[in-house]
Amino acid sequence: MVRAPDLLDRNFVAPAPNRCWVADFTHITTWSATVYVAFVIDIFSRRIVDWSAATSKETQLVLDAPDMALW
Template sequence: MYVAFVVDTFSHRIVGWSAATLKETKLVLDALEMALRQRDRHGFPHTAGELIHQSNAGLQYASLRLSEHLDSVGIAASIGSVGDAYDNPLMESTIGLFRPCPTWSV
């Protein structure tokens, strides 16, 4: 199971998420679309050029499909360096909270 989160760095809230059995671009796009719908629903629709999508260098984040979608909605893309877990501590700490305890049974 793979999960993608979109975290608002101002509020430190998870504003979009998606889960899937495959680590594909759709996983990321679904989380992004949920985040954009949340902003609209709460009266803060995004304006082109005001948001930055920071991610790691995973294939699903570096895909042409995601890049084109971000460009079409006016969101700047920012990808961290390969193998650097310290380039995005907010997401690393969010994911650390989400990971299940090793004693949980599935």
């Protein structure tokens, strides 16, 4: 597996809002199912810009979070 390039060089600092976003994908196990969550974070404010969740690990789940954030 090839890892994506580190475009920020691990320097998670932004001079102003909406200059740099990072994304993450994780899962949460509940009593009834596993929920997969993808989210986009603004580096400057450290706030979640947008997120998406689903009970299946599909590509569209991961793509929905940045698409909605841009919208």
